[in-house]
Amino acid sequence: MMFKHAAPVAIVLAAVAIAASAVPGRAEKAVAIPAPARDAPPTPGMQTAVLAGGCFWGMEAVFEGVKGVRSVVSGYAGGTRDTATYAAVSTERTRHAEAIRITYDPRVVSYGTLLRVYFSVAHDPTQVDGQYPDSGPSYRSAIFPQTPAQRMVAQTYIAQLSNTRAFAKPIATKIEAGGFFPAEAEHQDFARRNPNHPYITRWDKPKVAAFKAAFPALVG
Template identity: 70%
Template sequence: MLKPILIAAAIATTALVTLPVAGHAERAVPIPAPAIDVPVTKGQAVAVFAGGCFWGLEAVFEQTKGVRQVVNGYAGGTRDTANYASVSTERTGHAEAVRIVYDPAQVSYGTLLRVYFSVAHDPTQLNRQGPDTGPSYRSAIFPQTPQQKLVAQRYVTQLGKTKAWGKPIVTRIEGGGFFPAEAYHQDFYRKNPNHPYIVRWDKPKVAAFRAGFPQLVGS
């Protein structure tokens, strides 16, 4: 794994590796809203998305209107290996992911998907995002309900026909549990705004979100 981490003194920080800027979001990719969406329900709902380093996904979605909580974690593998050291081996089957708790009355699942595809990551990169390589950085959606699964499947097909990226979408629709990541990974963007990785890769995503979806920016 090439992603640098900033953690407690007991754990060493890895070096930043400069690689080409593929997936480095400078602007929102113009894509249509989903043709179908999950019906609005009362109370809160949950979405789980994977698309590269969870720091960037968290940074975008925690600023989205209607989102109540974003938790960084590992999806698609088992509980016993859901930790950074194990997932870093790229042999556990997990993907770095975020669990988003949101209010469907304020932001729909389809709208979250639109942000996910447009600015939160590059859905054409297979088992990588930007400088990070390996299946733990794959583009994957983990539907929490049958309705979410249907909407996600239909939207991937819909977006594929737009050819908005000029390359095929490789996003997978998967099942499996979600397990929160270590405490030092939570709220990483907010707590470490000057970290080199955040500045290089995640601040442009947030800027693209705020410019491309001003109506969705939370207060």
């Protein structure tokens, strides 16, 4: 469903109400999962991580609150630059995923720790081509490693979580390649600028609250 960004408020409220009763989700609580058995070593300077897990509004809101994260940018990953626009991505024919680019200090928060938050509370990694009320490949669960070390950590962590059956369903998260292209200005810091938007209050505020409850030591 693409109602969240463009529809009038009355339509959004109705759609969110229907989705809340009809679509299963776990936005209200984190899933208890172990830390990665293998992580990337800390390095000097800032690093970037690119993660996709449904609507970028909520992903951005969660990771903006992680200690050691310097900035989070909403955007599109996995497709080409010329179709990296909301209008084009909404057609579900561009191969992009709504994603975020995280700039973080690896001496404060590791890549593996970011992935733990990603899998535990930022989204549901068992949903295929969708998250909660939103459906389509642009809402898929995908990791876009920026370095060989990140790829290694992501691969081994997915295997670890799968082998320990951390989730009741198979993990759908894919490891992909492709560039990241920032989204339009209206989508940046959306949750912070629109705290009472019905989509934010139903789906994203609960995730932020769940993150703070499950990972108090990571709250920045």
